[in-house]
Amino acid sequence: MKYYKSRSIKVTIIKMTMVFTLILSVSISSICFISFESLLKNSLQLSTSSNLKLIMNSFTSNMTDVQTLARWCSMNYTLANYLTNEDDDKKISLEAWNRLSEEYRNNLAYYYIERVVVSNFEGKYLQATSRSTTKATKISEHIQESSYFDELYNDFTFKWVGLLPNDIGDNTKDLIIPIIRPIYNKSSPDKIGWVYISVTSNILTDALKLYSIPSDSKVYLTIEDKTYLIDNGKFSLTNDLDDVVSLNKKTAKSTIRTIRTESGKKETLVTYTSNLSGWSLSQTISASVFNKQKSMYIFIILLIIGIVMLLGVLLLIDLNRKINRPIYKIKKKLECVAKGDFSIDKEIEWDNELGTIGIGINKLSGDIAELINDKIQDEKERQSLEYQMLLSQINPHFLYNTLNSIKWMATIQNATGIAEMTTSLSRLMKSVSKDTNQIISIQQELDLLNNYFIIQKYRYGGTIRLDIHVIDEDLYQCQIPKFTLQPMVENAIFHGIEPKGSVGKIIITIDSLDDQTIQITIEDNGIGLSEEQISSILATNDNSSSGLFKKIGINNVNQRIRYAFGDNYGLQFHSKEGEYTIITILLPKLITPPA
Structure with a gap:
């Protein structure tokens, strides 16, 4: 039964190939016989128009020189x-x-x-x-x-x-x-x-002498309202062009018409108009040249039909030789995959469409094997991750309660610095763990920054100072990505003021650049940054362990602003080594909706 199916596919392919070849041959013959006459006429018309153009361009060039002489004499x-x-x-x-x-x-x-x-x-x-x-x-x-x-x-x-x-x-x-x-x-x-x-x-x-004119073709010269028949270099007035039967085609310079000559014969006339006003040159299409090319086209059509038939036979032989064996091998490989054999078989990767199927089957086998291995590995990692999550699950309320206990003990012992640091740390931790909003108000962002700076102020013994100037009270309610200012201040402390080894000052100014834009500047009097350092900071995140958050660097802030508001916003650096660094943040002026 299987053998019968295989043979039936083969017979189907043979029948389809033969039918396709016959249909293709008949179609080509029909199309060629229908269109070749039009193609021949268009070819002859184009060739005639090109020849007339060459003649008229040569004539026009000489007449232009004559006109130049006339103008010279006039002036x-x-x-x-x-x-x-x-x-x-x-x-x-x-x-x-x-x-x-x-x-x-x-x-x-x-x-x-x-x-x-x-x-x-x-x-x-x-x-x-x-x-x-x-x-x-x-x-x-x-x-x-x-x-x-x-x-x-x-x-x-x-x-x-x-x-x-x-x-x-x-x-x-x-x-x-x-x-x-x-x-x-x-x-x-x-x-x-x-x-x-x-x-x-x-x-x-003289220009016409360079152009071979068939004996049954006529050439006419039109000057204003007079038309001359040119025959063997002689010019004679004629009315042949007066009786226009139809206008076939017209372009800027060329016109193709069907005319009836004085003898009553219909002919196709190609006219090329010169750049000289009132001058044109016309020629009728030669019937002898058309018939000669027509015979050549018929021969070409027969040759094409023969080639198509021959190609059909060769295609039939090639399909018979190349399809049955590859299909059988692909079938055997699919049976092996169904039995659990996912090995790669290079013999089915031929350099044709069936080979593409073979490559796909090999890729499928490899993907299945890889998927099984990945599944096993994922299960192992899942079990390990579950164990680690159990170890890391600490109740946040326990942490807040502990920090509050430390704060009250410090207050009782009159250690106000420890109490203030503990309160700031508790507020920071609570904001990180509980508030999931990515966009907050500038007022909330400044509160986070103040909590962070209190910790740093005690760490550096009061050698750094932070001044914040908000020019317009309405700006407090404008939107800003969460933890935008903290990394800027952290960068100013660690990379600007701390290496300087002296008292440092950070000034933050928040103002409106225009009706649509907020400009925030963070200026420090640290050691400054070179152009290479600025490029490096903007290109990579600073994941130093000394920062508050390993994953929030200056580049991260810049990218978050661009993702949130567009490429017109973000960070700009201006620095002078040994003196200062100014970071400018551009944000859209958007009001934070009330909670």
Whole structure:
């Protein structure tokens, strides 16, 4: 019967593995077939957007350099001086031309600037051109008479009118991007002339040459409200982008849309917008590239399915080999534990999940053995503790009665010091044994301190003095942890005044720091403390046998205050070696409720 159960578990594992593998394969196939098309489109769109970004960034960088040249011409003192000079001084003219030529040839976009003309409205002008460009005559009048001059000249910033024929160049078939900006007077905001810059269309086509464009993909350039189809370096106006079917995705710089071209075909269009106002570059997604990657994805899907099936078979073999034997050994070990054998069996601690169970069984065996030993030891200690408690049970009333008897005998014999010490000790003992409150009033704490100090005063023969100043009577009813002041005074006596070997004084001042805080200072004129001694006192408890309580040290007091009221309260030390020590205690101002 047991053998049948073992085999049934094995069969169950095999069935579950096979079902899991089949479900996983079908799920992966379904998910991949459903999502791969979207993933492919997103990948192509992202790749296209990145390529357009590189092209537009290169173009924008060059156009920014051209704009920099235009701004320089608008504000340059030398050019303004030339345009306003009425004497036609050749020295001024030569200086202006040299300065313009130098700036023109040093510009990073020099290769794409066909011509730079600086002129006033009376026809006086300078021009700098590339080596392959002829210097046309009457160019100032020709530019001013152009249809776009007033539009570009009067605009507040750079205005774009699109790609225009080069009417004043050597090859009128070439397209240029005209830029016209006003030139300002050197000493006033008045306009005294203008600068004309013609930029060749190569500034864009050269960037496109570095980018491989599939034959069935189209590239469009949009300048303000004009759209150009770029084909083999040629620009032609088109309305392909006017019919937008849907907006698929939009980010700060990129836009993905579905458009219907003039031929009626729907295509996915990726557009990247330049930092130059009104400029953008668009490209349609290539169907051939998509189909090619689609075939590759189908192959990858089939490969994944095959790998999953193979892994399922290997998993089945591995489970069949690794599960039956470990389960049998774990079962035998549990039978031994049930019979009282708590020995550790390292053979069941494999490096897998079953090994974790084996480690747990070994730990359980060890814990049971340790628990039995601890139980025996605890029983022995309990019997010993009961015996010691019987020895230490002294009736507190017997102790108080004895101290009272000593007090009355001392009073009868006129030994007032002994009577006073005995009374103080009796009160201290009664407070310790009967009053279990951990938080008491400052009045009660001062009473405990006075009882303690009376004993110390007689011990040191009156060589120490304690002065207590409570600034406000209401402070007597504020809360303080029990036995807070006694360890402070004890520390001042034992570590400050006693080593000094002379008369000592301790001053305790209780005052309000603010409406929420009480400040208690304990000052002594002892030998003082070093920084190392202060750190040591705050870090460890002083369990000296000479103190009233072994377990209540300065660090203990500090910790009790923090535990009771928070980290904003506690002890602070200020000391000067050989002169004094001041301990400051900060407490919250809390009134002790009436008993």
